[in-house]
Amino acid sequence: MSSGGDTIFGKIIRREIPAQIVHETEHVLAFRDISPVAPSHILVIPKKPISSVASAGPADRELLGELLLEAAEIARREGLEADGYRIVTNIGSFGGQTVPHLHLHIIGGRQCHWPPG
Numbered sequence: 262m263s264s265g266g267d268t269i270f271g272k273i274i275r276r277e278i279p280a281q282i283v284h285e286t287e288h289v290l291a292f293r294d295i296s297p298v299a300p301s302h303i304l305v306i307p308k309k310p311i312s313s314v315a316s317a318g319p320a321d322r323e324l325l326g327e328l329l330l331e332a333a334e335i336a337r338r339e340g341l342e343a344d345g346y347r348i349v350t351n352i353g354s355f356g357g358q359t360v361p362h363l364h365l366h367i368i369g370g371r372q373c374h375w376p377p378g
């Protein structure tokens with residue numbers, strides 16, 4: 262399989278389609294959501310094409326840790342830490358997942374509500 266997998270996010274990783282990239286490391290890419298639901302809405306993804314947290318395995322332990330820590334650092338740099346923000350990952354149909362490539366949503370800049378619906 263080519264780098265990044267066969268989804269729209271794989272195309273972003275390979276720079277085949279444009280995205281507003283805010284951060285990149287060897288293993289992780291972060292870019293602004295194309296349909297933001299808040300003033301700050303950033304997606305943080307592993308470059309490895311894991312379809313969701315449910316498909317991750319023991320070999321991904323370090324990668325998942327990096328993903329979460331990078332998300333917190335990006336949120337800090339985005340100025341979201343003082344007021345707080347939400348990190349969410351959707352899994353499968355009932356979870357509302359539309360792109361089968363693991364991603365963390367960073368949602369900030371407005372009050373979030375609970376339950377999320």
Ligand code: AMP
Nearest residue numbers: 269280293294295296351357358359360
């Ligand atoms: P989910 O519903 O959790 O799978 O989230 C997928 C997210 O990807 C949605 O919030 C979409 O708005 C976003 N999205 C889809 N295509 C793109 C794209 N080309 N660039 C940036 N974000 C995208």
